[in-house]
Amino acid sequence: MxxxxxxxxxxxxxxxxxxxxxxxxxxxxxxxxxxxxxxxxxxxxxxxxxxxxxxxxxxxxxxxxxxxxxxxxxxxxxxxxxxxxxxxxxxxxxxxxxxxxxxxxxxxxxxxxxxxxxxxxxxxxxxxxxxxxxxxxxxxxxxxxxxxxxxxxxxxxGTPALPAAELERHRQVVEAFLAAARGGDLAALLDVLAPDVVRRADPAALPPGAPARLRGARAVAEGTVRLRERSRHAATALVDGRVGVVVAPRGRLLFALTVTVEGGRIGAYEVVADPDRLRRLDLAVLGDFSPR
Structure with missing residues (x-):
C-alpha cells in the first residue's frame, strides 16, 4: 500500500x-x-x-x-x-x-x-x-x-423560571401530551388536557380556515389529532424559562409552543409561528444535553 x-x-x-x-x-x-x-x-x-x-x-x-x-x-x-x-x-x-x-x-x-x-x-x-x-x-x-x-x-x-421539582412535573405532563399527540390517542389527550383548556395559534401555524383559538378539551384534542403529523418533529424544550415544545423538522425551528400547566394538566398553550415572535423567545435545552 x-x-x-x-x-x-x-x-x-x-x-x-x-x-x-x-x-x-x-x-x-x-x-x-x-x-x-x-x-x-x-x-x-x-x-x-x-x-x-x-x-x-x-x-x-x-x-x-x-x-x-x-x-x-x-x-x-x-x-x-x-x-x-x-x-x-x-x-x-x-x-x-x-x-x-x-x-x-x-x-x-x-x-x-x-x-x-x-x-x-x-x-x-x-x-x-x-x-x-x-x-x-x-x-x-x-x-x-x-x-x-x-x-x-x-x-x-437557559434560566428556568420554576424550581427543579416543579419543572420536572411539568415536563412529564408535556411529554404525556406529545406522546398522545404522536399516537393520535384522543382519550389520552383528553386525560392530559384541562376541561377548559385554551389553544391559541398564529395563523401561519394553521391550515387555511382553521380557527386561531380553540376552547375545551374535546375541541383542542380533536384539533391536535388532525395535526398529529407535526408532533413527529416535536420535542420538549425550555421556552421562556418554562417547559414548552419546539417543532423542528430537520432540526430547523418551525413552531414553538408556550405551555401553561395547572394541577397536573395543560391549561393553555399557544403555537408561535411568526418569525419575529420566534426570534424573541428564549429557547434552551430541557435537561441533559450530552450526546445520546
Whole structure:
C-alpha cells in the first residue's frame, strides 16, 4: 500500500467522528459532508508527514472549516426560522439518524449561538476537546475560548423560571401530551388536557380556515389529532424559562409552543409561528444535553 493509500485509510478511520463534529457545529449533514471532504483535500495536499496526532489535526481543520462556513452563513443572514421543508419535513434516513443523535431541541438552540460560541461549545462540551486546541480553532486566547464555551453553555441551559421539582412535573405532563399527540390517542389527550383548556395559534401555524383559538378539551384534542403529523418533529424544550415544545423538522425551528400547566394538566398553550415572535423567545435545552 502506497503512502497516499495509507493516508486515505487513516482518514477514513476518522471520517465518522469528523462528520459527527461537523454536523453538530453546522446542523446540516450536507454541509458537514462538504467540510469533511475539504479536510481530506487539505490532508492529501499536506501529506501525513509531520502530523503527530492525526485525529487532533483533522478535528482542528474540520472545525476551522465549519467556523468559516458559519461565518459565511451569518454574513448571508440566512433565516433559521419558518423554513419551507416540504410537506412533512421528513429527513432522509441517514440525516434522521444524525438529528436523533443530537436531538432537535439542541439543534435549535445551537442555531441561536454565535459562530465562535457554537464551535467552542460543541468541541468542549460534546467532544471534550481541550481549550488549548479550541483556542487555536477560534483564533482566541485560551481564557477567551473558555469564556466562549461558558457563555454558550449558559444559553444552552437557559434560566428556568420554576424550581427543579416543579419543572420536572411539568415536563412529564408535556411529554404525556406529545406522546398522545404522536399516537393520535384522543382519550389520552383528553386525560392530559384541562376541561377548559385554551389553544391559541398564529395563523401561519394553521391550515387555511382553521380557527386561531380553540376552547375545551374535546375541541383542542380533536384539533391536535388532525395535526398529529407535526408532533413527529416535536420535542420538549425550555421556552421562556418554562417547559414548552419546539417543532423542528430537520432540526430547523418551525413552531414553538408556550405551555401553561395547572394541577397536573395543560391549561393553555399557544403555537408561535411568526418569525419575529420566534426570534424573541428564549429557547434552551430541557435537561441533559450530552450526546445520546
Amino acid at each position: 502506497g503512502d497516499q493509500e495509507q493516508l486515505a485509510a487513516r482518514f477514513e478511520a476518522e471520517r465518522g467522528r469528523l462528520r459527527s463534529v461537523a454536523f453538530r457545529i453546522l446542523g446540516s449533514p450536507h454541509e458537514a459532508d462538504d467540510a469533511v471532504q475539504e479536510a481530506w483535500l487539505r490532508l492529501s495536499r499536506a501529506g501525513g508527514d509531520g502530523i503527530g496526532n492525526l485525529a487532533a489535526w483533522l478535528t482542528t481543520v474540520v472545525s476551522r472549516i465549519c467556523l468559516d462556513m458559519l461565518r459565511a452563513r451569518a454574513t448571508r443572514r440566512e433565516e433559521p426560522y419558518g423554513l419551507d421543508l416540504g410537506a412533512d419535513g421528513d429527513a432522509p434516513g441517514d440525516e434522521a439518524v444524525l438529528i436523533d443523535a443530537v436531538g432537535p431541541a439542541l439543534l435549535v438552540v445551537l442555531g441561536t449561538l454565535g459562530p465562535a460560541e457554537r464551535v467552542a461549545f460543541v468541541l468542549h462540551d460534546l467532544f471534550a476537546v481541550p481549550f488549548a486546541d479550541i483556542a487555536r480553532v477560534v483564533g482566541r486566547s485560551q481564557p477567551a475560548a473558555k469564556k466562549l464555551a461558558s457563555r454558550a453553555r449558559q444559553k444552552v441551559r
